[in-house]
Amino acid sequence: MATHAGGLTKDPRPAVPGTRDPRPAAPGTAAPAVRAGRLVRRFGDRTVLKEIDLALGAGEFTALLGRSGSGKSTLLRAVAGLDHDVEGSGELLVPERVSLSFQDSRLLPWLRVLDNVTLGLRGPGARDRGLTALAEVGLAGRERSWPHELSGGEQQRAALARALVRDPELLLADEPFGALDALTRIKMHDLLRELYERHRPAVLLVTHDVDEAVELADRVLVLDEGAISVDLAIDLPTPRDRRDPRFQEHRDALLAALGVHSDPHASVPPQPAPRQEDRPHVSHA
Numbered sequence: 001m002a003t004h005a006g007g008l009t010k011d012p013r014p015a016v017p018g019t020r021d022p023r024p025a026a027p028g029t030a031a032p033a034v035r036a037g038r039l040v041r042r043f044g045d046r047t048v049l050k051e052i053d054l055a056l057g058a059g060e061f062t063a064l065l066g067r068s069g070s071g072k073s074t075l076l077r078a079v080a081g082l083d084h085d086v087e088g089s090g091e092l093l094v095p096e097r098v099s100l101s102f103q104d105s106r107l108l109p110w111l112r113v114l115d116n117v118t119l120g121l122r123g124p125g126a127r128d129r130g131l132t133a134l135a136e137v138g139l140a141g142r143e144r145s146w147p148h149e150l151s152g153g154e155q156q157r158a159a160l161a162r163a164l165v166r167d168p169e170l171l172l173a174d175e176p177f178g179a180l181d182a183l184t185r186i187k188m189h190d191l192l193r194e195l196y197e198r199h200r201p202a203v204l205l206v207t208h209d210v211d212e213a214v215e216l217a218d219r220v221l222v223l224d225e226g227a228i229s230v231d232l233a234i235d236l237p238t239p240r241d242r243r244d245p246r247f248q249e250h251r252d253a254l255l256a257a258l259g260v261h262s263d264p265h266a267s268v269p270p271q272p273a274p275r276q277e278d279r280p281h282v283s284h285a
């Protein structure tokens with residue numbers, strides 16, 4: 001476990017690099033991969049995170065939904081340790097090996113694909129690990145390509161390979177498929193879920209897309225007014241069928257929590273109608 005904090009109380013017990021937190025989990029819960037207590041983030045006089053408590057189980061796939069501007073990226077950045085101005089009196093514990101993925105692939109344009117994937121990896125096995133990761137995401141043979149020679153979906157695949165090659169205990173993903181077309185998105189959903197099931201990191205996926213959340217995650221959180229307003233377990237077998245009535249029940253519950261009602265037979269527009277920029281994205285396969 002590592003601790004990182006700006007104004008946060010560090011865990012008093014010694015951290016052992018590369019090991020999981022040895023302390024027992026609360027009864028009935030998996031050992032946490034992430035534990036954050038009373039996270040607070042203010043921008044000027046606006047408080048975006050209001051004493052948020054967050055515990056993510058090891059190997060648990062969690063999606064984080066919320067309206068635009070609700071603070072999803074702020075929370076993810078806080079957990080990633082990228083924001084040193086997070087306040088709070090609580091603790092923030094994360095695993096040693098954390099990988100990040102964003103809407104843009106953030107591949108370095110001056111490095112070939114394999115060098116992007118293995119950047120910062122040490123040891124004689126790094127190249128082979130990079131090649132294995134590229135093969136896993138369907139990019140075998142593209143190791144010598146430049147990033148600009150890959151399509152948007154392929155760039156995101158390379159970014160996933162870069163994340164996975166580090167064998168993360170925690171994958172933090174901020175709208176990783178937000179810029180992709182609908183068909184590529186569907187393929188990437190399948191790929192992410194497959195890779196997750198093979199490697200089992202804890203995942204925190206920030207998304208606007210309610211269907212994406214229900215399809216991929218085993219737990220969905222909704223961030224609203226600076227607090228976690230919904231914590232919903234998605235207890236459906238995978239792969240998930242969007243036409244399954246239970247899928248739709250979860251979807252409707254989440255849409256309602258986001259202030260959108262999704263009766264396809266309704267003759268009036270959903271009420272209350274959020275502003276266009278606030279409206280959560282609902283994709284249709």
Ligand SMILES: Nc1ncnc2c1ncn2[C@@H]1O[C@H](COP(=O)(O)OP(=O)(O)OP(=O)(O)O)[C@@H](O)[C@H]1O
Nearest residue numbers: 043044048066067068069070071072073074075208
């Ligand atoms: N560096 C900053 N300075 C000032 N305000 C900020 C800063 N970063 C974020 N904010 C504000 O904090 C709020 C939450 O932003 P954040 O990006 O976390 O929201 P979000 O839920 O991820 O939004 P979206 O879904 O649109 O990406 C917004 O109102 C935003 O304007």
